[in-house]
Every structure is written in structure tokens, then in C-alpha cells.
Amino acid sequence: MTGDERRDQILHVAIKLFSQYGFRGTTTKKIAEEAGVSEAMVFRHFASKSELYHAILDYKACESGNAMPFAWVSEAIKNKNDFEVFYQIILNALNRHQQDPEFMRLLMHSALEGHELADMFINESIVPTYEVLSFYISQRQRDGMFRNLNPKLIVRAFVGMMIHHSINTTLWDKNGRILKITNEEAARGFTEILLNGIKKNTD
Amino acid sequence: MTGDERRDQILHVAIKLFSQYGFRGTTTKKIAEEAGVSEAMVFRHFASKSELYHAILDYKACESGNAMPFAWVSEAIKNKNDFEVFYQIILNALNRHQQDPEFMRLLMHSALEGHELADMFINESIVPTYEVLSFYISQRQRDGMFRNLNPKLIVRAFVGMMIHHSINTTLWDKNGRILKITNEEAARGFTEILLNGIKKNTD
DNA sequence: TTAAAAAGTAAGTGCTTACTAACTTTCAAG
DNA sequence: CTTGAAAGTTAGTAAGCACTTACTTTTTAA
Numbered sequence: 001m002t003g004d005e006r007r008d009q010i011l012h013v014a015i016k017l018f019s020q021y022g023f024r025g026t027t028t029k030k031i032a033e034e035a036g037v038s039e040a041m042v043f044r045h046f047a048s049k050s051e052l053y054h055a056i057l058d059y060k061a062c063e064s065g066n067a068m069p070f071a072w073v074s075e076a077i078k079n080k081n082d083f084e085v086f087y088q089i090i091l092n093a094l095n096r097h098q099q100d101p102e103f104m105r106l107l108m109h110s111a112l113e114g115h116e117l118a119d120m121f122i123n124e125s126i127v128p129t130y131e132v133l134s135f136y137i138s139q140r141q142r143d144g145m146f147r148n149l150n151p152k153l154i155v156r157a158f159v160g161m162m163i164h165h166s167i168n169t170t171l172w173d174k175n176g177r178i179l180k181i182t183n184e185e186a187a188r189g190f191t192e193i194l195l196n197g198i199k200k201n202t203d
Numbered sequence: 204m205t206g207d208e209r210r211d212q213i214l215h216v217a218i219k220l221f222s223q224y225g226f227r228g229t230t231t232k233k234i235a236e237e238a239g240v241s242e243a244m245v246f247r248h249f250a251s252k253s254e255l256y257h258a259i260l261d262y263k264a265c266e267s268g269n270a271m272p273f274a275w276v277s278e279a280i281k282n283k284n285d286f287e288v289f290y291q292i293i294l295n296a297l298n299r300h301q302q303d304p305e306f307m308r309l310l311m312h313s314a315l316e317g318h319e320l321a322d323m324f325i326n327e328s329i330v331p332t333y334e335v336l337s338f339y340i341s342q343r344q345r346d347g348m349f350r351n352l353n354p355k356l357i358v359r360a361f362v363g364m365m366i367h368h369s370i371n372t373t374l375w376d377k378n379g380r381i382l383k384i385t386n387e388e389a390a391r392g393f394t395e396i397l398l399n400g401i402k403k404n405t406d
Numbered sequence: 407t408t409a410a411a412a413a414g415t416a417a418g419t420g421c422t423t424a425c426t427a428a429c430t431t432t433c434a435a436g
Numbered sequence: 437c438t439t440g441a442a443a444g445t446t447a448g449t450a451a452g453c454a455c456t457t458a459c460t461t462t463t464t465a466a
Contacts, residue, residue, distance in 0.1 A: 024227055038446075105315065112311055149395065160363040160366070161363040164367050168359065179333075181353065189357075190360055201399075206413075231453080231455080232454090240414075243414075
């Protein structure tokens with residue numbers, strides 16, 4: 001195996017283990033074992049355990065960060081298609097989290113252990129969501145379409161439904177013991193509840 | 204200091220450290236240091252580190268478990284006072300989590316590390332919430348007051364707003380950089396959104 | 407007053423950890 | 437072929453871990 005291939009393989013093993021056991025809970029020995037090499041090889045590719053963690057940051061930043069947030073709903077935002085705006089954002093998030101459940105765990109470990117991944121995610125994903133959505137909501141309030149609730153509170157309710165459902169389906173209730181539905185159904189249901197909850201009663 | 208006093212003190216130090224650094228991330232040496240005793244004293248009171256963890260379980264179970272879930276909203280449920288039912292449950296949860304932010308962290312560490320505290324919490328707190336509320340919701344749907352959405356999905360939306368807001372205020376957005384409101388305002392806002400979101404449009 | 411029980415400690419044990427030095431194997435270019 | 441760099445290993449190191457043993461000090465009750 002070439003150097004780059006091996007480096008990549010070790011990185012992926014590390015992502016898997018860090019997401020399962022956290023940074024502190026993962027040993028370099030275990031990483032080496034799972035990668036099928038000696039521990040010394042891990043340290044040939046990554047000077048230290050925490051450099052390995054930072055390599056994961058870079059990798060994850062490249063993988064998801066360049067997704068140009070909300071470009072794909074800008075059309076719906078422009079057309080003021082309320083349902084489409086919220087439905088697409090939820091559905092996209094649920095699908096992404098389901099495809100990459102490791103990332104959710106990695107994120108939570110990082111948040112609890114106080115590493116940078118959590119900050120990175122908040123600044124690059126959560127904060128923009130709050131900004132874009134609360135701007136859209138206050139615009140629709142000025143249009144007289146939404147009731148005058150605190151826009152940030154509405155976004156928190158929205159993000160809450162979304163994240164909590166993701167965490168449930170990928171972490172605690174994997175087999176759907178409490179609730180088993182498709183992402184489309186969930187996205188539709190949450191969007192309906194939210195929109196009816198904040199719309200002015202004009203119909 | 205008497206034996207019981209010392210035991211209690213060590214227990215509380217352990218709760219604080221486990222909630223901060225997780226089970227694996229907390230050393231018995233650190234616990235002893237913070238308690239101002241030698242490490243041997245920790246092992247005199249608790250045979251092992253994991254017995255110490257289980258003592259915390261018992262302690263937390265006694266502290267919160269006997270709270271007789273939903274006794275205090277049974278009146279509102281009987282009277283079918285929708286607002287009061289949801290408002291009281293959210294407000295109570297937000298206040299409890301704010302008073303004891305350690306518990307949220309302990310819970311999340313436990314969920315990620317696969318310890319029993321998370322299961323305990325889910326079975327004794329989350330599952331009953333789902334049962335009581337989805338029963339109430341389907342009853343109100345039969346009354347023709349709520350729209351026919353999946354009751355469990357509604358509860359998930361509800362719990363999502365609640366838990367996510369708690370986690371935000373106690374973990375990530377402590378100083379209210381993203382959103383700063385009182386628990387009463389949050390509870391009122393979430394309840395309004397949810398109820399308007401699921402009510403039949405008869406007004 | 408005294409003896410024994412309880413509270414507390416110092417100094418370890420053997421194992422695991424992140425990390426390293428010194429060595430061997432593989433393999434493609436000259 | 438041969439040679440030299442890259443891929444790989446073995447066998448460590450010092451520090452840190454949960455946990456123990458053998459000891460000293462303090463408190464309490466007869």
C-alpha cells in the first residue's frame with residue numbers, strides 16, 4: 001500500500017473510532033489494530049494523536065463545508081414558497097445525518113470534550129441557518145404572513161425538531177422503537193406543524 | 204469528617220467531574236484531589252470507579268425519579284386545557300435542566316459512552332412523556348380539536364424544541380449569544396407554535 | 407485512661423497509554 | 437542485478453491509570 005492510501009485508511013479508521021468512543025476513549029493501539037498495521041505506522045503518518053484529530057477536522061471541513069449553504073433553497077426563498085423553504089432544509093439535514101451518522105456522534109463527543117469540531121460546525125452550519133431563516137421569517141412577518149413571534153425562537157423550535165429527530169434516529173432510537181417514519185414524512189410533518197404554528201390565521 | 208459525610212462529598216465531586224469530562228475522561232486521582240483526600244480514601248468508600256458511577260445512578264434516580272411524572276399536569280389534562288398541558292411540561296423541563304445543568308452533560312456523556320444512565324433517563328422520563336402526550340393528543344384528535352397528524356411525530360417535534368433549547372442554554376449557547384430569553388418566554392413561544400401547528404383551523 | 411474502631415495516608419502494584427528508536431522488508435528505477 | 441528510499445515491524449520508554457497494602461492519626465465509648 002502506498003503512503004497516501006495508508007494515511008487515508010488510518011484517517012477513516014480513526015474517524016470511526018473517535019465517533020464511537022470519543023477522542024480520549026480511543027487508543028492509538030486500537031486504531032493501528034483496526035487498520036491492520038503496527039502502532040508505529042500511525043505515528044509515521046500523524047505526528048501525534050491530536051494531529052490525527054486535526055486531520056479529521058480538515059477532512060470533514062472539505063467534505064461538507066464547501067456545500068455552499070442554502071444555495072439550493074435560494075429559489076424557494078426568492079419565490080417566498082414557505083413550505084419548500086422549510087421542507088427542503090429539514091429533509092436535506094435529515095438525509096445528510098442519516099448518510100453520515102458517524103458525524104453526529106463525532107460532533108457530540110467534540111462538544112462535550114470541548115474540541116474544535118463543535119465550534120466549527122456551529123459557526124459554519126448552525127449560525128448561518130439561524131441568520132438565513134430568521135431573516136426570511138422576519139421578512140414574511142413584515143409581509144403580514146407570519147405572526148409576530150421572536151424569529152430566533154421560531155428558528156430554535158425548527159432546528160430543535162430537526163436535530164432532535166436526527167439524534168433520535170441515529171443514536172438512541174435506531175430501530176424506530178419509539179417512532180419509525182421516513183425522512184420525507186418527518187420533514188413534511190415538522191414543516192406542517194411549524195408553518196401552521198407561525199402563520200397568520202387568514203384562511 | 205465522618206464516613207457518610209466524606210462519601211457524600213466524594214460522590215458530588217465525582218458527579219461534577221464525570222459531567223465535565225465523562226467517565227473515561229475522569230481519573231480517580233483527580234476525584235481524590237478535588238475532594239482533598241488521598242486516592243485510597245476514594246476506594247475505601249467505593250470499591251471501584253464503576254461502583255462510584257453506579258452510586259451516582261442511585262443518587263440521581265432518588266433525586267429526580269420519585270418526582271411522580273405528570274401528576275402536576277393531570278388536572279390540566281383532565282380539563283383538556285391544551286395550553287396549560289404543554290406549557291407546564293416545557294416550563295418544568297426547562298427549569299429543571301437549568302437548575303441542574305450537570306445532569307444534561309452527564310446524560311449526554313452516558314448516552315455516547317453507552318452507560319446505563321441514558322437508558323434509565325429514556326425509560327423513566329422520555330418514554331412516559333411520549334406515552335402520556337401521544338395519548339392526550341390522539342384523544343384531542345378524536346375530539347376534533349387537533350388535526351390528524353401522527354401523534355408520536357407531534358410529540359417528537361415537541362420534545363425536540365424542549366430538549367434542544369435546554370441543550371443550547373446549558374451547553375453551547377450559555378451566554379445567550381444566539382438567543383437570550385427567559386424559560387417562561389421560551390415555553391410560551393414553543394407552546395403557541397406547537398398548538399397553532401396542530402389545532403384544527405376552526406376559529 | 408485506654409483500647410479498638412474509624413478516618414486518613416504514603417508508597418507502592420501491574421497494566422495501559424502515547425510515543426520512539428533501531429531495525430527489516432518490499433520494490434521500482436538506473 | 438543492485439541500491440536506496442519508502443513501507444513496515446519489534447521492542448522498547450516514561451508517564452499515567454485503577455487499585456492495594458501496610459501503615460499512622462484521630463475519635464469514641466467502656
